[in-house]
Amino acid sequence: MEKAIDKTGVKIGMWIFLYSEVLLFGGLFVLYAVYFHAFPEDFALGGKELNRIFGTANTLVLLISSFTVAASITAIQQRRKGLAIGLLVFSLLCGLAFLINKYFEWGAKFHHDLYPNSDLLLDSDPGFNIFFGLYYTITGLHGLHVIIGMVLLAISLVLVARNKISAERYAMLENSGLYWHLVDLIWIFVFPLFYLVL
Amino acid sequence: MEQVKSFYETPSPAGLTGIKAWLLTHDHKRLALMYLWAVFFWLVLAVFLGMALRLELMFIGETIMPPEIYNSFFTLHGVIMIFLFVIPAIPAIFGNFFLPIQIGADDVFFPRLNLFSWYLYMFGGLLAVISLFTGDGFADTGWTFYVPFSVTTETNVSLTVTAAFILGMSSMLTGLNFVTTVHRMRVKGMGWLQIPLFTWSIYATAWVQILATPVVSITLVLVVLERFLNIGLFDPAKGGDPLLYQHLFWMYSHPAVYIMILPGMGIISEIIPVFSRKAIFGYKGIVVSSMAIAIAGSLVWAHHMYTSGMSDVSVFVFSLLTYLVAIPTAVKVFSWVSTMYKGSILMTPPLFMSLIFIYLFTVGGLTGLVLGAAGTDIHVHDTTFVVAHFHFTMFGGTGFAFFAGLHYWWPKMFGIMYDFKKAYIAAVLATVGFIFHYIPMFILGMQGMPRRYYDYLPHFETGNFLAGFGGILMVIGIMLMFINLWASFRVREPASADPWGGTTLEWSVPSPPPLHNFVEEPKILEYPYDFSGVLARAAKNKG
Amino acid sequence: MNEHESEHILPYGFLAQILAGLVLLTAVTVGVSYIDWGFLNVPIALFVASSKATLVLLFFMHIKYEGMVIKVSFISTMLVLAILISFTFWDVAFR
Numbered sequence: 046m047e048k049a050i051d052k053t054g055v056k057i058g059m060w061i062f063l064y065s066e067v068l069l070f071g072g073l074f075v076l077y078a079v080y081f082h083a084f085p086e087d088f089a090l091g092g093k094e095l096n097r098i099f100g101t102a103n104t105l106v107l108l109i110s111s112f113t114v115a116a117s118i119t120a121i122q123q124r125r126k127g128l129a130i131g132l133l134v135f136s137l138l139c140g141l142a143f144l145i146n147k148y149f150e151w152g153a154k155f156h157h158d159l160y161p162n163s164d165l166l167l168d169s170d171p172g173f174n175i176f177f178g179l180y181y182t183i184t185g186l187h188g189l190h191v192i193i194g195m196v197l198l199a200i201s202l203v204l205v206a207r208n209k210i211s212a213e214r215y216a217m218l219e220n221s222g223l224y225w226h227l228v229d230l231i232w233i234f235v236f237p238l239f240y241l242v243l
Numbered sequence: 244m245e246q247v248k249s250f251y252e253t254p255s256p257a258g259l260t261g262i263k264a265w266l267l268t269h270d271h272k273r274l275a276l277m278y279l280w281a282v283f284f285w286l287v288l289a290v291f292l293g294m295a296l297r298l299e300l301m302f303i304g305e306t307i308m309p310p311e312i313y314n315s316f317f318t319l320h321g322v323i324m325i326f327l328f329v330i331p332a333i334p335a336i337f338g339n340f341f342l343p344i345q346i347g348a349d350d351v352f353f354p355r356l357n358l359f360s361w362y363l364y365m366f367g368g369l370l371a372v373i374s375l376f377t378g379d380g381f382a383d384t385g386w387t388f389y390v391p392f393s394v395t396t397e398t399n400v401s402l403t404v405t406a407a408f409i410l411g412m413s414s415m416l417t418g419l420n421f422v423t424t425v426h427r428m429r430v431k432g433m434g435w436l437q438i439p440l441f442t443w444s445i446y447a448t449a450w451v452q453i454l455a456t457p458v459v460s461i462t463l464v465l466v467v468l469e470r471f472l473n474i475g476l477f478d479p480a481k482g483g484d485p486l487l488y489q490h491l492f493w494m495y496s497h498p499a500v501y502i503m504i505l506p507g508m509g510i511i512s513e514i515i516p517v518f519s520r521k522a523i524f525g526y527k528g529i530v531v532s533s534m535a536i537a538i539a540g541s542l543v544w545a546h547h548m549y550t551s552g553m554s555d556v557s558v559f560v561f562s563l564l565t566y567l568v569a570i571p572t573a574v575k576v577f578s579w580v581s582t583m584y585k586g587s588i589l590m591t592p593p594l595f596m597s598l599i600f601i602y603l604f605t606v607g608g609l610t611g612l613v614l615g616a617a618g619t620d621i622h623v624h625d626t627t628f629v630v631a632h633f634h635f636t637m638f639g640g641t642g643f644a645f646f647a648g649l650h651y652w653w654p655k656m657f658g659i660m661y662d663f664k665k666a667y668i669a670a671v672l673a674t675v676g677f678i679f680h681y682i683p684m685f686i687l688g689m690q691g692m693p694r695r696y697y698d699y700l701p702h703f704e705t706g707n708f709l710a711g712f713g714g715i716l717m718v719i720g721i722m723l724m725f726i727n728l729w730a731s732f733r734v735r736e737p738a739s740a741d742p743w744g745g746t747t748l749e750w751s752v753p754s755p756p757p758l759h760n761f762v763e764e765p766k767i768l769e770y771p772y773d774f775s776g777v778l779a780r781a782a783k784n785k786g
Numbered sequence: 787m788n789e790h791e792s793e794h795i796l797p798y799g800f801l802a803q804i805l806a807g808l809v810l811l812t813a814v815t816v817g818v819s820y821i822d823w824g825f826l827n828v829p830i831a832l833f834v835a836s837s838k839a840t841l842v843l844l845f846f847m848h849i850k851y852e853g854m855v856i857k858v859s860f861i862s863t864m865l866v867l868a869i870l871i872s873f874t875f876w877d878v879a880f881r
Contacts, residue, residue: 051427053427054428057856058420068455068866068870069458072870075870076476078871078874105812108809108812112801112802115796119797122795123795161473171482175476175482182465182476222847229846234835238831494870545877553881554878560873560876
């Protein structure tokens with residue numbers, strides 16, 4: 046390699062990718078906005094079915110993991126490999142906790158006959174069905190992104206352990222971190238829109 | 244110029260041989276050629292599908308195929324032309340090949356991502372082919388996949404839509420690569436206003452690719468989810484609103500028409516000054532209008548929906564905004580024509596095709612105003628008038644710009660020159676055929692013939708017959724053009740580094756270029772279209 | 787080319803303060819959601835969410851320390867999203 050890696054360029058590339066992710070969810074937020082405008086009462090009713098405690102817990106889990114990922118970058122910059130690994134493992138555990146939490150939450154909904162195309166939803170008001178349609182689509186897609194983010198973090202973790210990521214070269218970790226923060230960002234909006242609507 | 248090894252002889256990464264040197268390459272030039280052959284394949288296939296449709300419509304009643312096949316054919320024609328030809332053609336082929344060279348870089352910023360995009364493109368194409376032969380036949384929805392039909396039809400919509408999703412991702416990643424390349428890899432000393440116009444147009448296009456494509460991706464995902472899980476987000480019986488599908492779809496697909504046309508405009512902006520031996524008129528105006536088209540083009544999506552039942556306020560607002568897009572487009576046409584005024588014009592096949600582009604595209608653009616105005620649109624909505632309009636812009640515009648670019652850069656890409664005479668004949672044939680093909684469709688549309696219909700009333704027969712006749716002529720012209728280009732591989736008449744007298748950086752390197760593009764440090768002109776050097780050289784050769 | 791290459795090492799304490807801020811805002815948004823503010827419900831929830839997002843963007847994602855390219859393009863992306871949502875309301879709000 047005759048030329049140095051252009052870190053800023055790599056970061057610009059990653060950010061552009063994140064923009065595309067934002068707009069991917071953006072399409073769903075368009076749907077949310079329009080349907081919320083059409084069925085405010087049904088959305089409030091639907092929001093009451095969701096458990097605020099579960100939602101808040103998941104919000105906290107993601108926020109904390111975002112913090113630990115950001116801290117792991119600081120640790121790498123300060124050449125504290127052990128600390129970085131620890132923080133990344135903790136972040137991965139947070140991601141796992143989020144998914145388990147989500148699993149139980151979805152499970153409870155299924156138990157109450159609230160799933161796409163269920164008899165209960167088909168018989169209830171159209172807005173109620175739309176609320177849950179959006180709920181499953183958006184949280185499902187978000188869950189998928191949590192899984193992708195965890196894979197990226199896990200790869201970074203392995204690279205840190207093998208000294209492929211170091212204080213001189215940590216673009217991979219930084220970009221995985223950015224992706225993870227994006228997952229957090231989207232949840233920051235999903236949480237009030239579904240759990241806290243009145 | 245001293246002999247240097249071209250990129251054909253130096254694989255990248257080094258050491259790869261044979262087919263591997265192509266399939267695993269990181270070299271933007273090799274990837275561009277790989278796109279070229281794939282795009283050629285799809286273009287020819289889709290041209291023949293279109294031909295079959297026109298043959299079917301030449302006479303009343305069943306001519307060569309039953310109605311179900313007809314429905315699948317026009318869907319397939321649209322899907323291939325849009326997603327596999329018009330969107331990727333110019334950015335992926337010429338953008339890949341010439342964008343790095345024009346800004347003095349040795350490759351794109353993410354070479355491996357570039358290779359990955361090519362594989363996504365091929366995979367998407369493969370899925371489209373698979374969906375032809377599996378399930379209950381190819382989708383029969385038209386390339387727009389409108390709900391509710393796309394959710395309820397028995398045909399293989401899910402796989403087709405997945406193919407479109409993957410092709411969108413490929414296009415988005417290509418855009419990402421180009422934006423980063425333009426920002427970070429310009430040669431030292433090249434400011435923003437010294438970037439050649441083709442690169443500018445690809446840059447503007449890339450932003451649209453990045454910001455608009457994800458919206459259609461999620462929309463297509465929703466169609467698949469609807470088909471498998473019946474969520475009901477677009478189903479009125481379950482509270483959904485099918486119009487929202489159209490909104491989401493056109494949020495991408497209207498900007499996408501600018502993904503299709505902007506790079507074509509970029510090619511024309513390169514060709515016109517070179518063969519007029521005159522600096523482009525209004526360089527800044529063209530740059531600004533490229534960005535303005537990219538931005539304004541994203542605000543007008545709902546003008547595809549005037550008759551869909553959306554609110555009147557919306558019709559009014561979007562009609563008004565639509566007229567705004569006409570302004571930057573007109574700025575460009577004005578600049579091209581003004582560049583030629585009092586220039587010393589050198590007629591060549593690329594210039595000839597560019598002139599055809601300007602003529603056909605202007606017709607396409609002006610008929611677009613008829614459709615952009617809500618009042619007249621209601622009369623001709625969903626008739627063959629619309630079909631003729633967008634073929635004038637997409638084919639008469641982008642298609643001919645693609646042909647012009649192909650003839651302009653062919654000597655650079657392959658180091659060989661083609662036969663001019665046959666190129667002229669082919670272009671004339673294609674154009675005459677084109678006019679015979681689409682002008683009757685304007686008239687038929689005004690008379691009320693709906694698009695996508697399998698059969699029609701007797702008084703539409705003359706027009707349809709003429710359209711079919713023109714179609715045959717056009718296909719012969721296009722095939723002649725390709726055969727002529729192909730023949731250049733047999734004759735192998737070598738082309739010099741700068742056969743046209745161009746000023747942008749790609750003409751300062753050998754034809755075909757070496758692996759790292761530049762033999763010596765590229766020299767940046769103060770102004771990218773300064774022809775004083777070219778003219779001085781020509782004068783010296785004469786005297 | 788090197789003007790933005792300098793690295794910003796954010797101390798752990800500072801990151802922890804940001805986290806504390808985020809947790810606090812979460813508590814606020816959950817807290818106010820138990821009270822009915824009428825038509826202000828949604829604006830309040832979105833305002834708090836946007837504040838949280840801004841914190842994450844500026845500090846966890848280092849956008850405060852990035853060059854103009856990222857800042858401008860990020861804001862443009864948000865504008866595009868805002869246009870997509872608001873222009874749709876030309877239709878749905880007047881139907």
